Amino acid sequence: xxxxxxxxxxRILEAAKEVFTKHGLYGARMQExxxxxxxxxxxxxxxxxxxxxxxxxxxxxxxxKYFEQMMVIGDTSLPVKERLFVFxxxxxxxxxxxxxxxxxxxxxxxxxPDVFRQKIKQIKSNQPFLIDVLQDxxxxxxxxxxxxxxxxxxxxxxxAYPFIAGPIYKNMFISHGYDWGNTHDNIEKIKDSVKxxxxxxxx
Amino acid sequence: xxxxxxxxxxRILEAAKEVFTKHGLYGARMQExxxxxxxxxxxxxxxxxxxxxxxxxxxxxxxxKYFEQMMVIGDTSLPVKERLFVFxxxxxxxxxxxxxxxxxxxxxxxxxPDVFRQKIKQIKSNQPFLIDVLQDxxxxxxxxxxxxxxxxxxxxxxxAYPFIAGPIYKNMFISHGYDWGNTHDNIEKIKDSVKxxxxxxxx
DNA sequence: TTATAGTTTAACCAAATGGTTAATTTTTGG
DNA sequence: CCAAAAATTAACCATTTGGTTAAACTATAA
Numbered sequence: 001x002x003x004x005x006x007x008x009x010x011r012i013l014e015a016a017k018e019v020f021t022k023h024g025l026y027g028a029r030m031q032e033x034x035x036x037x038x039x040x041x042x043x044x045x046x047x048x049x050x051x052x053x054x055x056x057x058x059x060x061x062x063x064x065k066y067f068e069q070m071m072v073i074g075d076t077s078l079p080v081k082e083r084l085f086v087f088x089x090x091x092x093x094x095x096x097x098x099x100x101x102x103x104x105x106x107x108x109x110x111x112x113p114d115v116f117r118q119k120i121k122q123i124k125s126n127q128p129f130l131i132d133v134l135q136d137x138x139x140x141x142x143x144x145x146x147x148x149x150x151x152x153x154x155x156x157x158x159x160a161y162p163f164i165a166g167p168i169y170k171n172m173f174i175s176h177g178y179d180w181g182n183t184h185d186n187i188e189k190i191k192d193s194v195k196x197x198x199x200x201x202x203x
Numbered sequence: 204x205x206x207x208x209x210x211x212x213x214r215i216l217e218a219a220k221e222v223f224t225k226h227g228l229y230g231a232r233m234q235e236x237x238x239x240x241x242x243x244x245x246x247x248x249x250x251x252x253x254x255x256x257x258x259x260x261x262x263x264x265x266x267x268k269y270f271e272q273m274m275v276i277g278d279t280s281l282p283v284k285e286r287l288f289v290f291x292x293x294x295x296x297x298x299x300x301x302x303x304x305x306x307x308x309x310x311x312x313x314x315x316p317d318v319f320r321q322k323i324k325q326i327k328s329n330q331p332f333l334i335d336v337l338q339d340x341x342x343x344x345x346x347x348x349x350x351x352x353x354x355x356x357x358x359x360x361x362x363a364y365p366f367i368a369g370p371i372y373k374n375m376f377i378s379h380g381y382d383w384g385n386t387h388d389n390i391e392k393i394k395d396s397v398k399x400x401x402x403x404x405x406x
Numbered sequence: 407t408t409a410t411a412g413t414t415t416a417a418c419c420a421a422a423t424g425g426t427t428a429a430t431t432t433t434t435g436g
Numbered sequence: 437c438c439a440a441a442a443a444t445t446a447a448c449c450a451t452t453t454g455g456t457t458a459a460a461c462t463a464t465a466a
Binding site for chain 2: 149178197
């Protein structure tokens with residue numbers, strides 16, 4: 001049972017997010033969601049008619065947040081390189097908060113891409129896409145020319161994967177007698193290495 | 204029903220791998236595994252006493268394969284840089300074949316790290332670890348000095364993430380009117396960019 | 407106060423699920 | 437060829453699952 005003053009619908013959504021994230025649509029149990037939300041199972045169906053509807057309600061928000069973070073770059077007046085640094089900082093902040101959501105979304109989208117095509121399409125933003133910003137800077141000869149598509153994937157790989165694979169690395173390192181140290185410190189080191197990669201790419 | 208001449212146990216393991224990969228231990232259905240294997244559900248329990256036992260049987264092999272690929276570097280007589288190129292080639296070949304397994308393992312390990320600590324520990328290899336090879340080359344001044352731990356994560360990020368997030372990118376690009384082109388060609392481009400990263404890091 | 411709409415619950419239900427049993431078919435070895 | 441062992445199946449079973457129903461509680465507003 002969570003805080004009593006919180007609105008039931010919010011509690012349900014939080015609980016559902018937790019359970020769906022852990023087990024996916026298929027493996028999630030309505031009873032577990034109800035338990036975590038501290039309510040009766042029937043009330044779940046009162047607020048969200050069925051499992052898929054509840055899943056959609058939880059998921060739509062998360063997906064939007066994720067893609068906005070992944071694709072969009074803040075529209076400031078800074079030079080491109082500085083904007084990318086801000087982008088990296090945002091990515092790390094976001095991923096440190098939602099590491100499980102990242103892997104969950106990746107898996108769900110991978111499993112049935114067609115279901116998500118519609119939802120991804122709907123996500124619009126008034127901020128420019130990373131890839132367009134890069135292309136623009138290249139056209140203006142502000143930065144060295146390279147494939148912005150490959151660069152974007154490289155960049156997101158360097159940011160996202162350490163979070164996705166974090167637990168594996170930790171286990172592996174400790175198992176094999178390496179020193180893991182403080183997790184946040186390691187994340188900072190990795191963040192720096194990403195910025196180093198940007199600097200390298202920009203000449 | 205799959206090929207009749209294949210041994211039942213193998214067919215079960217293949218079917219189980221497929222279903223567990225899609226839905227995880229929690230969401231997988233024994234009936235679906237039986238159907239895909241083309242057998243009775245009771246026969247499943249005849250070969251593997253219960254769901255967890257079957258899961259373990261499937262998973263143990265996959266986990267081993269995955270970690271050996273991820274951690275280990277071929278012990279050839281080539282210089283370190285060339286050995287890393289071979290490592291990258293192997294990673295891409297492996298991931299192109301098992302893209303779903305990668306994300307599956309990542310999620311399962313992330314969900315309950317403690318369960319996998321034991322299994323990961325058991326995986327031994329007679330080939331040296333990437334991280335040790337790098338440290339050795341640095342000690343011998345063969346390559347520029349940097350943090351081998353961060354480098355290993357960077358390298359694996361650049362290799363693995365494009366496969367994990369592949370379907371997302373494809374959807375996103377097409378949705379926003381970019382040209383995706385041929386998937387394998389894109390993979391080759393990304394592979395080249397990883398090698399470029401190695402070259403940059405090695406001076 | 408009281409009628410009303412919104413919220414929450416206990417008790418159900420039909421279907422699905424993991425697992426078992428006992429019988430049947432197939433393979434094996436003498 | 438035959439009997440023992442191994443492989444396979446149909447028919448079950450107990451429990452869990454998503455979902456429903458009807459009643460009860462609570463806030464609201466006239």
